[in-house]
Amino acid sequence: MAGIYIHIPFCRKRCSYCDFFFIINTKLKREFLSALKKEISLHSDNYRGEIFDTVFFGGGTPSILTADEISGILTSLKENFRIERSSEISVEANPEDFSRKKTEEYINAGVNRFSFGVQSFIDAELKFLTRQHTSDSAQEVIKFTSSLIKNVSADIIYSLPSQTSEDISYSIDRAVECGVSHISAYSLTYEKGTSLYKSFEKEPAMKNDPSLEAELYLSVSEKIISEGFDHYEVSNFAKKGFESRHNLKYWTYENYLGLGPSSHSFFHKKRWNNPLSFSSYVNSLVNNILPAENIYEPDKNQSELEYIMLGLRSIGIEFGKYEKLFGADFLKKYERSVNDITSKEFAVLTKDNLRLSESGYCLADEIIARYF
Numbered sequence: 001m002a003g004i005y006i007h008i009p010f011c012r013k014r015c016s017y018c019d020f021f022f023i024i025n026t027k028l029k030r031e032f033l034s035a036l037k038k039e040i041s042l043h044s045d046n047y048r049g050e051i052f053d054t055v056f057f058g059g060g061t062p063s064i065l066t067a068d069e070i071s072g073i074l075t076s077l078k079e080n081f082r083i084e085r086s087s088e089i090s091v092e093a094n095p096e097d098f099s100r101k102k103t104e105e106y107i108n109a110g111v112n113r114f115s116f117g118v119q120s121f122i123d124a125e126l127k128f129l130t131r132q133h134t135s136d137s138a139q140e141v142i143k144f145t146s147s148l149i150k151n152v153s154a155d156i157i158y159s160l161p162s163q164t165s166e167d168i169s170y171s172i173d174r175a176v177e178c179g180v181s182h183i184s185a186y187s188l189t190y191e192k193g194t195s196l197y198k199s200f201e202k203e204p205a206m207k208n209d210p211s212l213e214a215e216l217y218l219s220v221s222e223k224i225i226s227e228g229f230d231h232y233e234v235s236n237f238a239k240k241g242f243e244s245r246h247n248l249k250y251w252t253y254e255n256y257l258g259l260g261p262s263s264h265s266f267f268h269k270k271r272w273n274n275p276l277s278f279s280s281y282v283n284s285l286v287n288n289i290l291p292a293e294n295i296y297e298p299d300k301n302q303s304e305l306e307y308i309m310l311g312l313r314s315i316g317i318e319f320g321k322y323e324k325l326f327g328a329d330f331l332k333k334y335e336r337s338v339n340d341i342t343s344k345e346f347a348v349l350t351k352d353n354l355r356l357s358e359s360g361y362c363l364a365d366e367i368i369a370r371y372f
């Protein structure tokens with residue numbers, strides 16, 4: 001089954017480290033929602049035979065939308081696509097957008113998974129990241145949400161300047177205490193064009209060196225695993241049964257349709273994206289034209305490498321699926337690489353699967369570049 005990603009392109013202000021696509025002018029919400037509904041209806045004929053079982057509202061800030069607006073989008077999806085009754089419906093949520101009432105309204109609208117962009121439970125770190133919530137307010141809203149539904153995730157950012165592993169453990173402890181069943185832990189990245197990058201240009205020493213980053217990564221992983229979470233993707237941890245079904249589609253080479261400006265799609269072996277421009281996106285749909293651009297079909301070598309890379313960064317290479325997709329026996333083709341990385345304990349080999357170990361996850365990019 002396939003997934004649907006919807007990019008909600010609004011934020012109230014730009015966080016210091018963020019280079020995602022969004023606009024600040026929320027007055028354009030109505031224009032966006034009507035373009036999105038047009039995009040959904042223009043796509044419907046192309047996916048008649050498909051069944052979708054995940055919908056992911058990402059952004060930007062999806063929680064800028066009211067529950068009625070979320071419900072309107074879901075209704076429009078159900079009118080145009082076959083959406084499974086038991087679908088995972090996720091929303092990326094900024095803690096400052098939620099009151100108890102709004103959380104309940106979102107659940108009543110059909111949302112059954114919340115992914116909170118907390119990043120830290122230490123106020124000084126939140127200030128450094130220019131986030132708009134406080135540790136206390138985030139804890140309150142996540143505790144309340146977890147008391148209503150179990151599928152709740154928190155994002156944590158680590159490797160901040162002069163942050164210690166105790167600081168990160170403190171944030172992880174608070175997330176666990178709030179009852180989350182999923183944690184995404186990302187290291188701070190310095191993207192060109194962000195205000196964080198400008199600070200880094202003035203003061204390069206603020207960025208941790210790769211060896212400290214690797215050390216912090218291992219301590220974060222160890223800590224979250226010790227709390228009973230499974231490390232199922234390089235940056236993602238879940239209690240049993242609470243893996244992100246939507247994100248697993250990206251990592252296991254399943255089809256997904258992206259809607260909204262800057263969204264990416266992968267369907268029937270083709271990849272494309274929507275424009276990174278609000279006006280191009282809306283104008284195209286006003287003229288009844290789907291705004292897809294950069295449509296291409298990766299060649300066999302490229303597809304194979306993508307599959308191996310995504311698999312090794314997550315739940316492993318499934319040999320049956322590999323053979324079905326690429327018509328070859330993975331173990332025969334990569335015998336030497338597999339022997340090498342398993343003997344160094346970077347990966348674990350079972351009858352059906354090759355999966356990276358904790359030390360392998362830490363070196364995932366190097367392993368993929370060197371061995372495949």
Ligand code: SF4
Pocket residue numbers: 010011012013014015018019020022059060061094117
């Ligand atoms: S709320 Fe999220 S998408 Fe918006 S600026 Fe901050 S990090 Fe970026």
